[in-house]
Amino acid sequence: MEIKKITDWGIFDSYPLFIAGPCSVETPEQLDSTVGELAKLGFKIIRGGVWKPRTRPNSFEGLGSIALPWIQDLQLKYNVQFAIEVASPYHVEQALEHGIGIFWIGARSTVNPFTVQEIANSLRGLDVPVFVKNPVNPDLALWIGALERINQAGIKRLGAIHRGFSNFNDKVYRNSPTWQIPLELKTRYPDIPLINDPSHISGRRDLILPVSQMALDLNFDGFIIESHIDPDKAWSDSAQQLKPTALNDLIRQLQTRIPAVDNPLLESQLEIIRGHIDEVDRELLEVLSRRMKLVEKAGEYKRLNNVAIFQMERWKKVFETRPEWAKALQINPEFVKELFNIIHTESIKKQEEIMEGKLDDALRDD
Incomplete structure (x- = not known):
């Protein structure tokens, strides 16, 4: 795969990298308050769920296209960029029309090569950053296949998000980290940026710090972390979201390791x-x-x-x-x-x- 180093992407100005924002876009007020706090703390890339693939019906599945104009306005208001999950060519088209140009492919989409190929076809000819989350189940080949499909569409600003793997035996994490799989991916493709998603691995706030520290110790390139202005009232995944100030405190506690010994x-x-x-x-x-x-x-x-x-x-x-x-x-x-x-x-x-x-x-x- 031909992949640009993340330092050459032109959208990040610090290392390790941080993408933060609410699990779901809920209301104009909730989004504005959250993004305003995050921007004040220095976050430049904001995540926000617009279309939410849920396991069961009748769960909150996102507001859809109605939220896109809010995002478009806030990008200008706070001088930030938004990253959103896309699961179809329609999502890509709608996001681009509203000035959103950073995408990720979710774990449920990664498992389906047909879905990934449709998204890849819709991205052909574009130069936008795209992240691919690992599939729900621990299958490295599926993850690599999804990355290859997006790369073959001409996307060179391509990264991988490690969000853990489904494991009904795990009594600690929402999704088992199974660290050897992302490390094997990095071993095979050293240039691919590897981003950790401690929110979905942890499933609860108290585990986000140790999971994040482990990712740093393993030389991950950055994080995508869920942050909400009032987490307890969040419409989805409330237990794993942090207030912006709490997220900032967490980041201050992380210890960055040197990648190699030069003594x-x-x-x-x-x-x-x-x-x-x-x-x-x-x-x-x-x-x-x-x-x-x-x-x-x-x-x-x-x-x-x-x-x-x-x-x-x-x-x-x-x-x-x-x-x-x-x-x-x-x-x-x-x-x-x-x-x-x-x-x-x-x-x-x-x-x-x-x-x-x-x-x-x-x-x-x-």
């Missing part, structure tokens, strides 16, 4: 530590290889004796004891649960292959 002595010490990490990683893989060979032997025994692959009692014992062992070793038990879920899945796969006779030769070679 030769510190760098040499880091390299020594990294060398030790490399050695331990190799040892981990050697241990994992030994475990998998034992799994294969167990699978061969089950095949010869017509025993079912999945043994519930055995799995319960593994799932209960490993986190306890981890706790004793001062390792996060939740991390170990996830790790052994992955190991167990691969173990089942190996034993299935043995049952089908695909690993017989390999076992005989041992």
Whole structure:
């Protein structure tokens, strides 16, 4: 993908970047009050929901085109620019007619290549900034595909928004951060600006600061955060919105890290530590290889004796004891649960292959 560095976009004058504003545009008074406060605090790019895709009907789905003239007036009044979500060529057309020129594609649209392609076609020939939110479910290929479609339409001021992923098991976040997915995206496409959406990840105000700090620690380029003049009375997502002054206080608490070490002595010490990490990683893989060979032997025994692959009692014992062992070793038990879920899945796969006779030769070679 051919993407411009965000410092060359011509719309941001500070780093990290901040886009802030209400989840939804509700009334002229609510919008004016919110934007006025944010502009006074120095925010230049304002977000505002005009069309709101909701999971269930009869929820507030945004005011639609009626809100666009309000936005147009406030852009001039406060010398700010607005970013809005678009989900169809009609949305793009209506926004452009009212002087709005920064767009994002929402998580529900990203999952549908037909929708993304229609939006991409409507953007062809334009030079406007476009952000693409990650899909609802943790699917990196879908995210990349959406970015590629927009890029192939000629959009070079292109960025990605990480808003977390749906996970019914997550009892902490509204949408699980699953940090490895945006980091993998950045690894594959280093030039793509990566923006964090701590509001939708958190789902509640008290988590926005730690999520934002984690994003900064992981070298994200900026944030899109929901801010409302009176959050408790917001028509949508009230629990995750911050007053403009509270948002400003939050930003002051964030600690920006340097992206790399430029002190030769510190760098040499880091390299020594990294060398030790490399050695331990190799040892981990050697241990994992030994475990998998034992799994294969167990699978061969089950095949010869017509025993079912999945043994519930055995799995319960593994799932209960490993986190306890981890706790004793001062390792996060939740991390170990996830790790052994992955190991167990691969173990089942190996034993299935043995049952089908695909690993017989390999076992005989041992």
